[in-house]
Every structure is written in structure tokens, then in C-alpha cells.
Amino acid sequence: MVTPNIIDSDPKTESLRIISVNETPSLTSSYGKVAAGVIRRKRPMAVSLPGTCWETTDVISRQLVDDYNTLLSASGDVGHNSAPSLTAHITAFGLSTAMMAERGFPLPLLGMVHLQHKVWHMSDIPIDQPLRIATWAQNLAPHHAGTTVEIWVQIFDPTTDKLLWQSMALYLSQSVKLPGAEQPPRPAREPFRPPAMTAQWHLPKDIGRRYAAVSGDRNPIHLSNITAKALGMPSAIAHGMYAAGRMLAGRETPAPYTWAIEFASPMRLPTKVAVNYRHANDRQLITGWNARKEKLNFAAEIRLH
Amino acid sequence: MTSTSNAASAGGSLRPAVVLGGNRIPFARAHGAYAGASNQDMLTSTLEGLIARFGLQGEQLGEVVAGAVMKHSADFNLTRESVLGTSLAAHTPAHDVQTACATGIETVGGIANKIRLGQIDSGIGGGVDTISDAPLAFNNEARELFMQLNRARTTQDKIKVAMKLRPKHFAPLAPQAGEVRTGLSMGEHQALTTHDWGVTRHEQDEIAMNSHKNMAAAYEEGFFNDLMTPFRGLDRDNNMRPGSDLESLGKLRIAFGKQLGEEATMTAGNSTPMTDGAAAALLSSEDWAQKNNLPILAEFVDFEVAAVDFVNGQDGLLMAPTYAIPRILDRHGLGLEDIDFFEIHEAFAGTVAATMKALADEDYNKNVLGRDKALGQIDPTKLNIKGSSLAAGHPFAATGPRIVASLSKMLHEKGPGSLGLISVCAAGGQGAVALLRGR
Numbered sequence: 001m002v003t004p005n006i007i008d009s010d011p012k013t014e015s016l017r018i019i020s021v022n023e024t025p026s027l028t029s030s031y032g033k034v035a036a037g038v039i040r041r042k043r044p045m046a047v048s049l050p051g052t053c054w055e056t057t058d059v060i061s062r063q064l065v066d067d068y069n070t071l072l073s074a075s076g077d078v079g080h081n082s083a084p085s086l087t088a089h090i091t092a093f094g095l096s097t098a099m100m101a102e103r104g105f106p107l108p109l110l111g112m113v114h115l116q117h118k119v120w121h122m123s124d125i126p127i128d129q130p131l132r133i134a135t136w137a138q139n140l141a142p143h144h145a146g147t148t149v150e151i152w153v154q155i156f157d158p159t160t161d162k163l164l165w166q167s168m169a170l171y172l173s174q175s176v177k178l179p180g181a182e183q184p185p186r187p188a189r190e191p192f193r194p195p196a197m198t199a200q201w202h203l204p205k206d207i208g209r210r211y212a213a214v215s216g217d218r219n220p221i222h223l224s225n226i227t228a229k230a231l232g233m234p235s236a237i238a239h240g241m242y243a244a245g246r247m248l249a250g251r252e253t254p255a256p257y258t259w260a261i262e263f264a265s266p267m268r269l270p271t272k273v274a275v276n277y278r279h280a281n282d283r284q285l286i287t288g289w290n291a292r293k294e295k296l297n298f299a300a301e302i303r304l305h
Numbered sequence: 306m307t308s309t310s311n312a313a314s315a316g317g318s319l320r321p322a323v324v325l326g327g328n329r330i331p332f333a334r335a336h337g338a339y340a341g342a343s344n345q346d347m348l349t350s351t352l353e354g355l356i357a358r359f360g361l362q363g364e365q366l367g368e369v370v371a372g373a374v375m376k377h378s379a380d381f382n383l384t385r386e387s388v389l390g391t392s393l394a395a396h397t398p399a400h401d402v403q404t405a406c407a408t409g410i411e412t413v414g415g416i417a418n419k420i421r422l423g424q425i426d427s428g429i430g431g432g433v434d435t436i437s438d439a440p441l442a443f444n445n446e447a448r449e450l451f452m453q454l455n456r457a458r459t460t461q462d463k464i465k466v467a468m469k470l471r472p473k474h475f476a477p478l479a480p481q482a483g484e485v486r487t488g489l490s491m492g493e494h495q496a497l498t499t500h501d502w503g504v505t506r507h508e509q510d511e512i513a514m515n516s517h518k519n520m521a522a523a524y525e526e527g528f529f530n531d532l533m534t535p536f537r538g539l540d541r542d543n544n545m546r547p548g549s550d551l552e553s554l555g556k557l558r559i560a561f562g563k564q565l566g567e568e569a570t571m572t573a574g575n576s577t578p579m580t581d582g583a584a585a586a587l588l589s590s591e592d593w594a595q596k597n598n599l600p601i602l603a604e605f606v607d608f609e610v611a612a613v614d615f616v617n618g619q620d621g622l623l624m625a626p627t628y629a630i631p632r633i634l635d636r637h638g639l640g641l642e643d644i645d646f647f648e649i650h651e652a653f654a655g656t657v658a659a660t661m662k663a664l665a666d667e668d669y670n671k672n673v674l675g676r677d678k679a680l681g682q683i684d685p686t687k688l689n690i691k692g693s694s695l696a697a698g699h700p701f702a703a704t705g706p707r708i709v710a711s712l713s714k715m716l717h718e719k720g721p722g723s724l725g726l727i728s729v730c731a732a733g734g735q736g737a738v739a740l741l742r743g744r
Contacts, residue, residue: 070445196497196501196618197489197497197564198487198497198615198616198617198618199486199487199488199489199616199618200487200488200489200493201488202488250486250616274564275487275488276618277616277617277618278617278618279617279619284617291564
């Protein structure tokens with residue numbers, strides 16, 4: 001049985017300086033800004049977190065929910081009159097990315113590896129209603145392959161200040177080492193033994209472009225082999241969050257529930273992902289792997305509360 | 306017309322629903338003999354053959370229920386349109402049913418239930434399917450654009466939308482072969498179940514061989530003479546290979562479960578091919594049969610449906626009948642040893658073998674089905690003795706009525722009180738089983 005190994009962390013918002021943003025910045029402009037920075041060789045100045053919390057007011061639009069459901073409906077519709085968990089992530093992602101694209105951010109945005117993602121979907125989220133979105137970075141930590149950072153997002157009902165949804169994304173930068181910090185050794189991991197296949201996802205070569213069209217996340221590594229190779233990837237890879245959406249499709253119950261996914265290796269497009277779903281007591285475990293190479297792609301879980 | 310005074314639906318008691326006979330057209334491998342035939346062509350011909358056999362021209366029946374799994378959206382009233390094309394009275398109502406491969410059991414069962422309740426006195430349950438004339442649809446993006454085009458008011462708006470059309474929008478969307486929620490085809494799902502139950506290649510090839518041999522023998526003895534009407538140059542199922550033997554079946558390459566490597570066992574020989582065809586069965590009350598001077602073959606006693614959780618990997622996709630069979634037998638205080646004929650639809654030989662193994666398995670009965678002990682062994686000499694889908698083919702919705710008609714005749718020949726059990730697995734992790742008693 002493969003279980004996701006998610007870090008145990010709590011949101012820490014004390015003493016963060018609030019930066020209010022009028023409008024969620026577009027992802028394309030953030031990537032462009034970073035790309036320009038790379039060309040001009042602007043290196044991040046410090047290896048400490050900026051201590052800011054970015055805030056904005058935005059809506060999860062009906063259009064986004066429809067587009068998202070259309071993309072994933074072939075694998076099981078969500079079917080509730082509230083926002084699917086991933087549309088909250090998509091809506092907030094622009095703000096998080098803009099924060100990470102800032103010059104003062106200690107880890108370079110491009111080349112950042114998404115290691116894991118955890119979501120607490122506490123309440124149903126209304127569609128087309130204003131939401132207060134906050135994002136910040138915490139816990140810069142040494143990793144055997146570089147440095148990790150947690151990017152947190154919280155989404156509130158602006159009238160009641162009730163926390164509806166929060167997420168923690170763990171990213172790895174392989175190009176930065178924390179000065180003075182000791183690199184932990186690579187943890188021993190049991191060799192992957194593929195479980196029985198219960199499903200198979202056929203990911204076509206354009207799935208990166210299709211998810212990009214819905215999410216706005218046009219990170220070049222997902223769009224085509226040429227753009228991916230330009231960034232040092234062997235070929236285009238699927239968005240990790242597409243895999244998350246796929247495993248949630250048809251399984252999102254009314255809130256509350258939590259889910260988490262740990263990414264083990266990229267899904268190179270096009271590909272067939274062998275998938276195992278199983279119930280284990282209070283949770284559903286989902287494992288995705290490459291059957292030919294017997295290589296784990298991701299391990300995930302959904303917990304209903 | 307319905308006798309209203311004592312109908313169960315009006316407070317009276319239930320009465321038996323009986324099978325008087327059936328009719329089908331020979332089944333044809335897809336894209337072959339019936340390539341030019343539509344569902345309506347095939348269903349109408351099948352109904353007309355049944356009407357001719359039982360002298361029902363101009364009769365008003367209680368209802369005709371049929372369905373197709375692969376159906377054009379324009380065929381929303383497929384059965385009613387087919388009835389209007391037959392010589393039945395135009396006052397005969399009809400409706401469509403669609404529940405994957407269990408459609409045909411559901412149509413016959415629905416007719417039987419209405420007869421038992423006294424709502425109708427006679428009816429036909431049928432099914433039809435075509436792969437050769439399967440509906441193709443515009444893909445989602447194209448459909449959205451055409452809808453926008455339809456909503457556009459001004460010429461300028463129309464041009465704006467039309468400019469978005471690209472060649473890719475004209476690539477049609479074919480009906481999916483795979484399960485929506487798992488992305489695995491039915492064959493791939495069965496390959497997993499076959500493997501789980503340790504069903505060998507030899508066991509499957511033997512089931513396939515017996516299906517062809519049994520059906521060929523049934524043709525030779527004239528068993529199908531009063532169950533079939535020739536259609537488009539065919540007078541028997543063109544998938545049947547009477548000379549099938551273990552040697553030739555053993556040479557076929559693996560078709561499903563290739564990821565299992567050496568342990569893969571499923572081939573085109575022990576899997577049912579895509580087929581076109583139609584079948585129907587005539588049912589009535591005992592009174593109606595008597596009044597019309599028609600002999601009764603069997604009683605349609607009961608039917609039961611079940612579903613499994615294949616999405617979460619808890620069950621095999623096609624294992625729902627293993628839940629339904631014990632339930633229907635328990636309800637009637639019967640055991641497997643009481644059954645004279647088992648008709649287990651051969652979607653794949655592996656389905657038949659896995660179903661039999663599961664019913665005989667102590668662990669599965671206790672832990673999955675929640676029973677005290679194993680239901681028991683099915684005697685293979687009572688299984689599909691006139692052949693089944695591996696030989697005949699399987700035009701999805703037509704398989705139920707095909708089996709109901711054949712089994713009723715077998716039970717009638719066996720004698721009054723003989724019992725037959727039908728098991729049909731279906732896409733979506735569903736299944737339907739039925740119990741018939743000979744008259």
C-alpha cells in the first residue's frame with residue numbers, strides 16, 4: 001500500500017505584513033517577469049522569507065467551474081452547486097505566483113519542483129461570490145536536494161471572515177542551499193511495488209495545453225516538448241494539479257473534506273497512468289504510476305470528515 | 306383488454322407472467338452483413354417475425370418495451386417507431402429502456418411485472434444494437450461552437466463564431482469503449498478480474514469452444530428454427546465457428562491485460578466480438594395465452610439487479626451478478642442444485658469462470674457477499690448448453706431477450722417445474738439475473 005507522506009505543518013500568519021492587491025495578477029505576467037529576470041541574471045538577494053501576506057478579493061467564476069467540469073467531466077462530474085476544490089486553487093494561484101515572482105522572494109520561481117499539496121476544504125465555497133484570498137510563504141527548510149518552502153493559501157467569506165478553504169503547497173528549489181543549514185540525508189524509501197490497477201488515465205499530448213487553458217497556468221514545461229526542453233525538461237509533463245483534479249473527479253462530497261497528493265515523478269506526455277483506488281478505513285488512497293517503468297508518479301489520499 | 310376487477314394493482318392478487326416464445330434475427334459480426342441496417346430496421350424485422358409466428362397481425366398488445374445501448378439521439382422513441390412499422394395495431398404503446406447490456410432483461414422483466422400486476426395482459430420485451438451504425442457526435446468543443454452559432458443573432462456574430470471552427474472540430478466523437486470513471490475498457494477490466502480469480506487460459510478456451518460446439522449442435526437439431534427469422538442473407542449467427550477447438554483457440558494472441566505479461570489469458574477467441582442484431586420475447590398472462598390458443602413455454606418468475614463498486618477497486622466490473630444470484634435464489638428458497646439450466650452471458654469466458662468461482666468461494670461469500678457460507682458450485686454440464694454469446698455474438702440489448710426465449714424453450718422441453726437462471730453482466734458495474742420456471 002502506498003500512502004502519501006505529507007509534512008505535518010500548521011498555518012502561521014502572526015507578524016506577517018499584509019500587502020493588499022486590487023486584482024489577482026495574471027500568471028502569464030508573473031512567468032514573464034521571472035523569465036525577464038533570468039535573462040537579466042537578477043538573483044534573489046536574500047535567503048530569508050519576506051514576511052509578507054498577500055491579500056486580494058476575487059471570485060471563483062461560473063465560467064471557470066464550467067470549464068473545469070468540462071475538462072474533467074469525462075472522468076466523473078463534481079455535480080455540486082459549489083466550487084470544486086481545484087477551482088479554489090486555480091483562482092488563488094495567480095496571487096501566490098505573483099508573490100513568488102517578486103524580487104525579494106528567496107527561491108527562483110522557474111525550476112521550482114512541486115513536491116506535495118494538501119487542501120483542507122472546510123466549507124462549500126460559493127460560485128461568483130466575492131472571496132477574500134490570502135497567501136504567504138513559511139518554513140524555509142533544508143532538503144537533501146536543496147531548499148523547500150511552504151506556500152499557504154486561505155480563502156475566507158469576506159462578510160463573516162469564516163475560513164472556507166486552505167491549502168499548503170510544498171515546493172523544492174534545487175538551486176538554492178540555505179546558508180549555515182545542514183542538508184538532511186535523502187530519506188530511505190521503500191522500493192515501489194505497484195498495486196493492482198483499478199483504473200487507467202490516458203493523458204494525451206495536449207492535456208497540458210488544455211489544463212493551461214482552463215487554469216491559466218501556462219508554465220512552458222506543460223505546454224509542448226519544445227517549450228519544456230527550453231527549460232531543461234526531457235519533454236512536456238502533465239500539471240501535477242491536473243492529476244489532483246482527476247483523482248478528485250466524481251469523488252468530491254459536500255464539505256468538509258481534506259485531500260493531499262505527493263508527487264514522486266513527473267508524468268511525461270503523452271502517457272498512460274496506471275491508477276489504484278482503495279478504501280482504507282476513513283480515507284481513500286489513490287496511487288498513480290507508470291506501468292511500463294514501474295515508477296511511482298504520485299500517491300494521494302482523500303479524507304471525508 | 307385488461308381485466309380490471311382482480312388486477313393486483315387494484316388490490317387483487319399477483320398472477321403469473323408467462324413466456325410464449327421469442328424471435329431474433331441472426332447476429333452478425335460488426336461492419337459485416339448488417340452494415341447497412343439501422344437499429345430500427347433490425348428491431349422492426351425482429352418484431353414482425355414474432356408477430357408472424359404468433360399470428361398477432363392487427364392485434365393490440367399491452368405494451369412493447371425494447372431498447373438499444375448504442376442509440377442515436379433521434380431514436381428517442383425507437384421502440385414506438387418500430388412498433389408503428391409493424392403490423393401490430395397502432396394502439397399498441399411502447400417505450401424504450403437503456404441500462405447497458407442488462408437492457409434486455411430489464412425490458413422483459415418490466416413487461417412481466419406489468420402482466421403480474423394486471424396492468425397489461427400481453428407484451429413484448431426486446432432489444433437491439435448496432436455497432437456498424439453507431440451514433441457519432443460532434444466533440445464537445447464543436448458542439449459548443451455550433452450552439453453559439455445557433456444563438457448568434459447578427460451576421461457579424463455568426464461570422465465571428467464560424468471563424469473559430471477548425472478541422473479538429475469535425476473529428477467525430479465515437480461512443481466510448483471504456484468505463485467513464487476508470488478509463489479502462491471492459492476487456493481490460495475483465496482481464497483484471499480474470500487474473501484475480503486465477504482463471505486459466507485453458508479454462509477460458511474451453512468455455513469458448515463449448516459455446517461454439519453447443520450452439521452448432523443446437524442449430525443442427527433445429528433448436529433455433531422457431532426462434533429466428535433470417536435477415537439480410539443470414540440464416541444463422543455468422544460469428545459461430547463450429548470447428549473451434551482448443552488448439553486453434555490456443556494459438557490466438559493476447560487481446561486484453563497485456564500488462565500482466567505471461568499471466569495474461571484473454572484473447573479474441575475467448576472474448577465476445579462486437580455484433581449487430583436484435584431479439585424479442587412474447588409474454589402474457591395465462592388467460593391471454595389461453596384465449597389466443599398459444600402454448601405456454603415457461604413462467605418468468607422473477608428478476609433481480611445488482612451493482613458493484615468497481616470505481617474504488619472493491620469489485621470486478623462485471624461481478625454484479627454474483628450479488629444478484631444469491632439474492633434471487635434466497636428470495637425463492639432455492640439453491641444452485643435446484644436449477645436445471647444456467648444461462649450465464651459470455652461477455653468474456655473469463656466472466657463466466659470468475660462468476661462461477663466467486664459463487665463457490667467461501668471467503669468471497671462471507672467477506673464480500675456477507676453470506677454464512679459459499680452458495681456452491683454450478684454444474685458445468687448445465688451451463689449454456691445451447692451455446693451463448695461467445696458463439697452467437699452479443700448485440701448488447703438483444704442478449705437478454707435472446708436468452709429468455711431460448712431458455713423458455715429449453716425449460717418447456719425439460720418439463721413443468723424445471724428451473725432456469727439467467728445472469729447478464731453490464732457496463733457501469735451492473736448486472737441483472739432472472740429466474741424462469743418451465744411449463
